[in-house]
Amino acid sequence: MTDQPAWHGEPDLPAMRRALVLAAQGPLGDPNPRVGAVVVAADGTVAGEGFHAGAGSAHAEVVALARAGDAARGGTAVVTLEPCNHTGLTGPCTRALVDAGVSRVVFGQADPNPVARGGAAELEAAGIQVVPGVLADEAEALNQAWTFAFRHGRPRVTWKFAATLDGRSAAVDGTSRWITGPEARADVHDLRAECDAILVGTGTVLTDDPQLTVRHPDGSLRDRQPLRVVAGTSTIPAGARILDDAAPTVLFPEHDPALVLKALHEQEIHHVWLEGGPTLAAAFLRAGLVDEVVAYLAPILLGAGRNAVGDLGIDTIGAALRLEPTEVRTVGADVRVRASVVSLTTSHEEPR
The missing domain is CATH 3.40.140.10 (Cytidine Deaminase, domain 2)
Structure with missing residues (x-):
């Protein structure tokens, strides 16, 4: 005693x-x-x-x-x-x-x-x-994500994106580094570290060649690395950084978000950090398989370029996908918004 x-x-x-x-x-x-x-x-x-x-x-x-x-x-x-x-x-x-x-x-x-x-x-x-x-x-x-996974039979999904104030994730020429500042990028690594897997599509790998590791501010790797997951049927070059030995990687030649999550659930993955481009994000949102959104908004304007999310099949404001903010805070010069995905509204209000 x-x-x-x-x-x-x-x-x-x-x-x-x-x-x-x-x-x-x-x-x-x-x-x-x-x-x-x-x-x-x-x-x-x-x-x-x-x-x-x-x-x-x-x-x-x-x-x-x-x-x-x-x-x-x-x-x-x-x-x-x-x-x-x-x-x-x-x-x-x-x-x-x-x-x-x-x-x-x-x-x-x-x-x-x-x-x-x-x-x-x-x-x-x-x-x-x-x-x-x-x-x-x-x-x-x-144990929010762990509990969610057992109750719903799939991992909890957090979609993260960075965008300008006018909703652009890349300029017309495709450049996107860096929309947000160093403080926001460091914050992303802290939140990545809390997840079991980081998921992108083959398009993101081919366009940006990301490493998708979790790093300290000095650039060194953290001791624990989430599983790197690539979904899609395009061929990944053998020299892609996502295939290096810095962290484990799995490739799913699959476009169906539900099947990807089912496979990850069977591997005891409880929380997926979705960092794919606008096409993959739209696929998960259309399927109702995004549970939380973490958005980093930079105080810059582009006026044109790639949207943060692709077509959701929504053609009227009354059908907009409504989110419920849970946190709004500044991170360096940027604003981080965390929000839960609620449901499709049945409202038919006119646009304002």
Whole structure:
């Protein structure tokens, strides 16, 4: 047992808040969810803490129980996610909790994974009191893309684009480097790093020859690189930078966004960062397969050139694809807008 003080106030909330802080230390872009756990001994003191450090490492409950030792017996395990009930790269956490002799298990989010869920019922069958749903919304927010993927059977898709104020992603001569400033470009790398895969079409590869890696401001590669994905049937030159050894790459000779996402879901990809050109972006939008938009708007005007998105099949303002802004902020000289895709409006208002 540690010499940490006992929790005060409502018995489970402080421990769950601490578990949420621990969980946030886990990696984003991992096949597994971020999970935190706190073991509270029978006398109310904190006996052990832990978080999941990524696929293949010990789960949060196992780490916390190991640190708690015998003090876990008769105590309470507070976990941000329902303890798993299956054997993967590691054993089931339900068995670890039963063997440790805890008397109560409190968890936040119910597990949406059909392979791993069922932990609550297993613990109750072993005579352990289970308290579900404590700070469930906060717990779910830790693993937004992971949860989305299991609920919808496909990865969550974020479409990122950079454009001028008049909606151009490239000039008439095709030049597009750089529309936004260095601060915005660095911000893109931070957001890329949170995703599992970066997706472009063959047209983008042939036109821009991007490397699609995640880099530090000094240009050096970050330790973890998302999967690079190229969709389309055009042949990619053998010397294309996207085929180098800086990060893994997969090629899908496919134009159907749903089939691409299905294949990625089967590879445990939960969050796709869509950086393709206007044609690929339009295909995903027309298919209803974009969930979030991250737009970087530069305070410049071109007046002509390539549009940020291709034809969406919309011919009247009443059918416009409406977005719900979730954040608007300046990044250097540019403006970043994050928005959720809501739905096609049924309004028939006249243009203003």
